[in-house]
Amino acid sequence: MKHSGGGTHGDTQRLPARETWRALYRHFRPHRWVVALGALLTLVGAVTGLAQPLAAKALVDRLGGDESIVGILILLTVLVVAGTAIESVGAYVLERTAESVVLAARRTLVGRMLRLRIPEVERTQPGDLMSRVTSDTTLLRAVTTQSVVSAVSGGLTFIATIVLMGLMDPVLLGVTVGVIVLIGGAVALVMPKISQATARAQEAVGVISTALERAFGAFRTVKASGAELRESAAVQEAAQEAWRHGVRSAKWQAVAWSSVGLAVQVSFLAVLGIGGARVASGAISVSTLVAFLLFLFYLIDPVSRLVEAATQYQVGAAAIARIVQAERMETEETGDAQAGDAEAGAAGEVRARASAPASVAFEDVRFRYREELPYVHHGVSFEVPGPGMTAFVGPSGAGKTTVFGLIERFYEVSGGRVLVDGRDVRSWPLADLRAQIGYVEQDAPVLAGTLRENLLFAAPQATEDELAEVLVRARLDALVERLPEDLDSLVGHRGSQLSGGERQRVAIARALLRKPRLLLLDEATSQLDAVNELALRDVVAEVSREVTVLVVAHRLSTVTLADRIVVMDAGRVRAVGTHRELVASDPLYGELAATQFLASAAPEQDTEDGEDAGVRDAGTQPRAAT
Numbered sequence: 246m247k248h249s250g251g252g253t254h255g256d257t258q259r260l261p262a263r264e265t266w267r268a269l270y271r272h273f274r275p276h277r278w279v280v281a282l283g284a285l286l287t288l289v290g291a292v293t294g295l296a297q298p299l300a301a302k303a304l305v306d307r308l309g310g311d312e313s314i315v316g317i318l319i320l321l322t323v324l325v326v327a328g329t330a331i332e333s334v335g336a337y338v339l340e341r342t343a344e345s346v347v348l349a350a351r352r353t354l355v356g357r358m359l360r361l362r363i364p365e366v367e368r369t370q371p372g373d374l375m376s377r378v379t380s381d382t383t384l385l386r387a388v389t390t391q392s393v394v395s396a397v398s399g400g401l402t403f404i405a406t407i408v409l410m411g412l413m414d415p416v417l418l419g420v421t422v423g424v425i426v427l428i429g430g431a432v433a434l435v436m437p438k439i440s441q442a443t444a445r446a447q448e449a450v451g452v453i454s455t456a457l458e459r460a461f462g463a464f465r466t467v468k469a470s471g472a473e474l475r476e477s478a479a480v481q482e483a484a485q486e487a488w489r490h491g492v493r494s495a496k497w498q499a500v501a502w503s504s505v506g507l508a509v510q511v512s513f514l515a516v517l518g519i520g521g522a523r524v525a526s527g528a529i530s531v532s533t534l535v536a537f538l539l540f541l542f543y544l545i546d547p548v549s550r551l552v553e554a555a556t557q558y559q560v561g562a563a564a565i566a567r568i569v570q571a572e573r574m575e576t577e578e579t580g581d582a583q584a585g586d587a588e589a590g591a592a593g594e595v596r597a598r599a600s601a602p603a604s605v606a607f608e609d610v611r612f613r614y615r616e617e618l619p620y621v622h623h624g625v626s627f628e629v630p631g632p633g634m635t636a637f638v639g640p641s642g643a644g645k646t647t648v649f650g651l652i653e654r655f656y657e658v659s660g661g662r663v664l665v666d667g668r669d670v671r672s673w674p675l676a677d678l679r680a681q682i683g684y685v686e687q688d689a690p691v692l693a694g695t696l697r698e699n700l701l702f703a704a705p706q707a708t709e710d711e712l713a714e715v716l717v718r719a720r721l722d723a724l725v726e727r728l729p730e731d732l733d734s735l736v737g738h739r740g741s742q743l744s745g746g747e748r749q750r751v752a753i754a755r756a757l758l759r760k761p762r763l764l765l766l767d768e769a770t771s772q773l774d775a776v777n778e779l780a781l782r783d784v785v786a787e788v789s790r791e792v793t794v795l796v797v798a799h800r801l802s803t804v805t806l807a808d809r810i811v812v813m814d815a816g817r818v819r820a821v822g823t824h825r826e827l828v829a830s831d832p833l834y835g836e837l838a839a840t841q842f843l844a845s846a847a848p849e850q851d852t853e854d855g856e857d858a859g860v861r862d863a864g865t866q867p868r869a870a871t
């Protein structure tokens with residue numbers, strides 16, 4: 246694939262309040278009893294704490310008298326130790342649950358990420374997706390545990406205090422509640438700003454990951470282009486942006502917090518004024534006023550907890566919106582990807598040995614990568630019965646690689662049908678379909694890890710003998726001998742410690758090890774030297790006796806080997822035939838052959854053997870038309 250796709254990376258849209266609740270609740274639900282236990286332990290710890298002053302008072306009282314203080318000392322010690330122990334167990338239970346919430350969210354997201362449909366991933370930035378899995382999930386920690394406990398305990402204490410205040414003097418309670426509602430209303434206006442600022446900060450974190458991923462993904466190009474400073478400026482700008490929004494969120498949180506003190510102070514003054522007047526008029530006693538004012542100060546704690554719960558909720562709401570957005574991205578219906586692949590891989594291999602080569606057909610296929618893009622295939626039709634080698638040739642951008650993407654069902658056709666074994670690819674179970682196919686992509690991707698991991702990537706169950714055989718066939722045996730730890734040597738990020746030709750041979754070996762019924766090679770030998778190319782060409786020719794091989798070809802040596810050549814131009818099939826037929830009948834092919842495959846000098850096979858100026862191995866030529 247040439248395009249990594251357009252660069253919309255999801256601006257977080259606010260979720261409607263109900264959906265935010267629902268999504269957060271979904272993450273909290275499995276842990277609700279443990280959170281309740283944590284809350285209970287915290288509460289018991291707090292009550293034990295309250296009993297300590299009483300015990301201390303009894304201790305001091307007895308100090309004057311002759312009574313023994315041993316009993317009371319033991320009680321006090323037990324209270325201190327038990328209180329601390331219970332509280333720390335409560336805190337541990339809550340923190341542990343918080344981590345479990347994060348783990349569960351990450352598991353769900355990661356499980357979906359690798360099953361995302363390719364067009365979905367092309368629409369986003371992988372860096373942003375990664376930050377949703379790593380960073381946004383972390384923000385769920387507080388909201389699903391501590392803030393629930395704060396909300397419940399704060400809420401209960403708040404109600405109890407309010408009831409007691411109401412019993413003392415409903416009028417003063419009215420004044421207090423009036424002030425709290427007024428200031429609470431102002432705080433409620435501030436709350437969404439916390440969530441907005443947090444969302445922006447998290448988006449900026451996503452941009453940091455995206456920018457880093459971009460730079461590391463093309464690290465040598467960055468250096469060779471002298472773009473280090475520019476690239477790091479982009480990362481730093483994103484970091485600055487994250488800081489700015491983080492600070493803004495902190496500012497609004499501070500406003501919310503200070504309002505707690507303000508609400509109590511203002512209520513205090515109002516109650517003092519109105520209460521004083523009520524005392525003067527004889528409506529209440531002085532002691533009632535004093536007790537009421539004390540209760541007012543007891544309110545600080547529950548109100549603080551409620552505000553804390555509310556601010557944490559806002560932070561969590563921002564994160565959950567980004568998580569939900571990622572959860573809603575379209576996935577493929579392969580079930581559990583890993584298990585599915587492993588099973589399908591095993592089944593595929595059994596089938597591969599036992600059954601016939603695959604056939605492929607395109608019936609009037611129309612396709613575009615996205616709605617807003619022009620069509621890439623305008624009614625492509627061809628038939629490839631297996632086995633044998635079919636070469637796809639045509640100018641750059643004709644839609645050859647796209648043919649492979651549609652066979653693998655990385656994308657859905659907009660019209661027409663793609664058939665494998667006469668069966669529409671849409672009706673194949675996806676894992677089964679892909680188990681039939683070995684695919685060597687244009688840029689021969691190699692993954693970080695060992696050489697062995699890379700080779701076994703598509704066929705984890707392959708035996709050592711099969712591995713050894715493929716190593717020889719793909720001419721990797723000499724490389725393996727040279728490497729310090731043979732097959733267990735690391736190949737670096739994206740195989741950066743291998744040469745381009747070695748990467749291609751690894752990719753080919755990986756595909757062969759899968760023992761496919763259908764082998765798709767996308768210019769897979771473009772970086773091979775003449776000797777290796779000749780060897781691999783023979784391997785592919787041999788494979789094609791039993792397997793259906795489709796190859797996007799830019800070299801005459803490959804093309805002339807093919808049993809059938811499909812000439813594509815601008816999203817259409819112009820002609821199908823053998824090299825000899827097409828040179829005679831199709832002007833475009835004739836031109837391609839003359840200019841890019843040097844057909845005039847090398848009309849038929851074995852051109853790579855010619856070393857003199859007129860007869861050249863097409864492999865020594867630059868890649869055609871790219």
Ligand SMILES: Nc1ncnc2c1ncn2[C@@H]1O[C@H](COP(=O)(O)OP(=O)(O)OP(=O)(O)O)[C@@H](O)[C@H]1O
Nearest residue numbers: 246247248614621640641642643644645646647871
């Ligand atoms: N993932 C993608 N998203 C959007 N457009 C794409 C994508 N991949 C390819 N295209 C576009 O589709 C067209 C056909 O691309 P394709 O890769 O099939 O061409 P090709 O014939 O294989 O070319 P080449 O010989 O250069 O490899 C091109 O115009 C390309 O820009």
